[in-house]
Amino acid sequence: MEWLGLHVLADLPATGQTVLDCRHNPYLVVLAYLVVCTGSFATLHMLERVASTEQPTAQRQWRLLGTCCLAGSIWAMHYISMLAFEATVEVHYDVALTATSLLLMLLAAWLAMNVLSRPTWQTRHYLLGATYIGLGIGAMHYTGMAAMRSNALQYYRPELLLGSVLIAFASSLVSLLLAKRFRHGHGTVHQLLKYGAALVMAGGIITTHFTGMWALTLVLPNGVPLRLPMTDNSLQLSLSIAFITLLISASSISAALADKKLQSKEHDLRRVNMLLSQLDQARVSLQQAAHYDALTNLINRRGFNQVFAERLAEQSSNEGMLAVMFLDIDHFKRINDSLGHDAGDQLLKVIAGHIKAATRPQDVVARFGGDEFCILISLHSRDEARHLAQRVMHKLKEPIDLGGRRMVMTTSIGISVFPDDGSSCDELLKNADLALYQSKGCGRNNLNFFSSNLKTRATLELQLEEELRLALLEDCGLRLHYQPIFDLHSGQVSKLEALIRWQHPQHGLLSPDRFIGIAEVNGLIADLDLWVLRHACQDLALLNRHGFSDLRVTVNCSALTLGREELATEVEHALSAAGLPAWRLELEVTENALMGNIHSTISLLKRIRATGVSLSIDDFGTGYSSLAYLKRLPLDTLKIDRSFIQDIPRSSQDMEIVQAIMIMAHTLHLKVITEGVETVEQYAFLSEHGCDAIQGYLLSRPVPLGELRTVLAELNQREERLMAYSDTAQSGSPDLFADAPGYRASASAAPPGR
Structure with missing residues (x-):
């Protein structure tokens, strides 16, 4: 078979002279390999730039430059190698076919660059790119060989011809596989892989050329005179082609390196800008968090x-x-x-x-x-x-x-x-x-x-808070006064209510209304209640040693103290320290304190009452408790507030209310104590309607422990006079209690106590 003057599948003629004296100039062969190595290296640089840039215009420019580097270096290698071919016949080249070989290589290189310019390479991309390059090398080589004109005919061994094309394909495929590793890398390993891929590609290309030359046999037909080459300008021409090709490849590599450096700087600049933007966002976020409330978006x-x-x-x-x-x-x-x-x-x-x-x-x-x-x-x-x-x-x-x-x-x-x-x-x-x-x-x-008086009051309260805290810490200044509770059935004082006072160094003796609120607001009330509990038990133990063995002491308990689980244990410790049985102590709580957390309150009160301590509800009628809860509470005593007593007997409505409360309490099996009793008329009314005990200025004011035994002795000695009063009240004997320690004929208001 003959193609463009090349005999591929034809046997050598029986007649004719085979030109055997053919050799290659080794220097030009080395020059050709250097040219193709440089071109391959430049091509791989172009592929890297195409993969790293994001602009379509820049990608097209790098693809075009890579096409020129690849096609130009392979074509230059081929013709430098052909110029290195020294035969004993005159050889010249057809310009049209030579240009055609270059165009074929450019087309193949362009197709390969397009395939290899994708962001990711798959198996078909490797195969297709290697096929384009391999076929392009083969087509360029044999088209260039067809452009060679001489008196001799060209015969090719088909197996070597096919082998040359396969070598071009295999070397291209291996080079592309190596190129995958360094497309997005950097560093020493990256450069070594790139050099290795360029050497493999260049080696495969030049091996393809010389395998094709190995397949070539020049036969001079019979009768054709042998023309020896007249001149030898192959060295000058080879150097010119090599210089132009190396200049193009070197320029392309320089441009690629400059672009890579510029892109690296742009990347660093973008990264810096991104970091600055993130810092700005973080600063704004921190400012937002520092100056704005996350829940409501209001400023903080x-x-x-x-x-x-x-x-x-x-x-x-x-x-x-x-x-x-x-x-x-x-x-x-x-x-x-x-x-x-x-x-x-x-x-x-x-x-x-x-x-x-x-x-x-x-x-x-x-x-x-x-x-x-x-x-x-x-x-x-x-x-x-x-x-x-x-x-x-x-x-x-x-x-x-x-x-x-x-x-x-x-x-x-x-x-x-x-x-x-x-x-x-x-x-x-x-x-x-x-x-x-x-x-x-x-x-x-x-x-x-x-207003300015608010500041004065706040300053005073702050001072009182600090001094109260110190008084509790050093156990100085706090005092207990006791008000007797008179049992109307036995005619004896049965209980003492412990009421705290504060002997202030500047303000004198302060009643509870001056400092209890401060203690509640500032978290001191629990310590204050515990102080009262311990000292009341100790004072009762002292009275016990002086013959008052039947007296009980009543201690007030605030709402905050009632919410503490430790209260039951603290009560046991106070009794144990004083050596008193539990029945000698009664805890007194208000309605509002009970209703704060009714379920836990009931549980705590049951624990306390199980130890034998009595419980009473104070200021009944002034809070918001309901009878449904009242019947569930483990109470022993109900105290009627003085606000219902102070207008008796002038107010018939108050008299009816008090009677109703006493009936209800007795129905619930509770004893009734009425506080604030200040007149004999009030005493007569309560005694007549079944009140169990009374407390008030009619009997005694709250007195310190040192005066208490005298007051108790005087009150207990009046049993007969008290019991007989109901018979003489109608005769108008207001002086019956004239010598009582706290008696007052008028019902003036008494200061609140605790």
């Missing part, structure tokens, strides 16, 4: 203080006015305790929205934490602050749907005004807090402006 205390300082400086220079409002949601803790903290958070979001809706755009609304909010407003008169506070209170009273319930919340508000109530942020906030404290103390759902 730190953000509020910053804005407050700016507004304060502005108003100071303009001689304007500012108002600070402290808001506290009334009884918000009940929401968290009953519905859970998630429901409480949802409620806070709604409340925050209501507060924002009630304020003006220029007003600053902040959440300080929990259910505390603060509003900062500019104003011209105090009435503006009052109207805004009233608008907020009205807005918060709108029903809120929460967990299937419609809830109505109220708020207490305290207001301080700049410059009247202070000149600094801290002072104004503190004064607004004091005004809020007054609003809560006035029954909540109220608003109050700061």
Whole structure:
């Protein structure tokens, strides 16, 4: 078979002269290998640039440059190798076929670059790219051989011809497999793989050429004269082709390296910009977290203080006015305790929205934490602050749907005004807090402006708190006074109520109403109750040694103390330390204390009563207990509050109420004690209607332990006179108790006791 003058499948002719004296210039062969190595290395660089760039225009440019490097280096290798071919015949080349061979190689290289420019390579991409390169090398080689013109005919051994094409395919495939490893890598291993792939590809290409040359046999037909080459310019021509090709490859490699470095810098710059952007976002997030409340998106205390300082400086220079409002949601803790903290958070979001809706755009609304909010407003008169506070209170009273319930919340508000109530942020906030404290103390759902007497009272309360804490710590200054409880059936004093007093070094003897509230607010009430319990048991033990072996002592127990699980153990320790049996002690609790947590309270009281300690309910009728719970409580005694006694016998309504309470208590098998008895008329009424015991100034004021034995002796000696009073009361004998230690003919108010 003959193709373009090449005899591929034809046998050698029987006649003719085979040209055997053929050899290659080794220097030009080395030059050809160097050219193809450089071109292969440049091509692999172009593939790397195509894979690393994201711009379509740049990808097309690198593909085109890679095509030129690959096709140009292979074509240059071929013709430098052909120029290295030295035969004993005159050889020249057809220009058209030579150009065609270059175009064929360019086409194959372009197709291969397109296939290998994909982001990811699969098996078919390797095979297709290697096929394009292998066929391109073969087509270029044999088209270039066909361009060779001489008197001799070209005969090819078909197995070697096919082997040359397979070598081109295999070397291309191996090179592409190596190229996969370094497409996205860097470092020493990356460069070594790239060099190795270039050497393998170049070796396969030049091996393809010389395998094809091995398959070639030149036959000079008979009768054709042998023409020897006249001139030999192969060296100059080879060097020119090599120089041009190496220049193109080197320029391409330089461009690729420069682009890689530039891209690396751009990547670093993008990374720096990204890090800067992330830092900006982190800074904004930190600023948001530092100055804004995550739950309500209102500014927090730190953000509020910053804005407050700016507004304060502005108003100071303009001689304007500012108002600070402290808001506290009334009884918000009940929401968290009953519905859970998630429901409480949802409620806070709604409340925050209501507060924002009630304020003006220029007003600053902040959440300080929990259910505390603060509003900062500019104003011209105090009435503006009052109207805004009233608008907020009205807005918060709108029903809120929460967990299937419609809830109505109220708020207490305290207001301080700049410059009247202070000149600094801290002072104004503190004064607004004091005004809020007054609003809560006035029954909540109220608003109050700061006044100077609030500061004076707060200063005094702080001083009293510190001194009370010290008094408890050092066990000095606190005193117990005892008020007798007179049993109407036995005519004897049966109990003593322990009432605490504080002998203050500056303010003298303080009654409980001056410091009990301070103790409750500041967490001292449990220690105070425990102090009373221990000292009352010790004092009773002392009285026991002086012959008062039947007396009991009654100790008041606050709501906070009643919520402590340790109370039962503390009662046992106090009795044990004093050496008293449990029946000598009675704990006295109020209705409100009982109702705070009724289920746990009942359980605790049952534990205490199981030890033998008696229990009584104090101030009955003034709280909100129900009879349903009253019958479940393990009580022994019921105390009627003095508010029902003080108008007897003038008030028939109070007399009926007291009779009803006594009937109900006796029905529940409870003994009845009436406190606040101050007149003989009250005594006569209670005695007549079945009251079990009385307590009040008619018998005695609360007295210290040192005076108690005298009072007890005098009261117990009047048994006959007391029992006979019911017969003489109608004769108008008001002097019957004239010599009693605490007797007063008038029913003046007695100070509260504990």
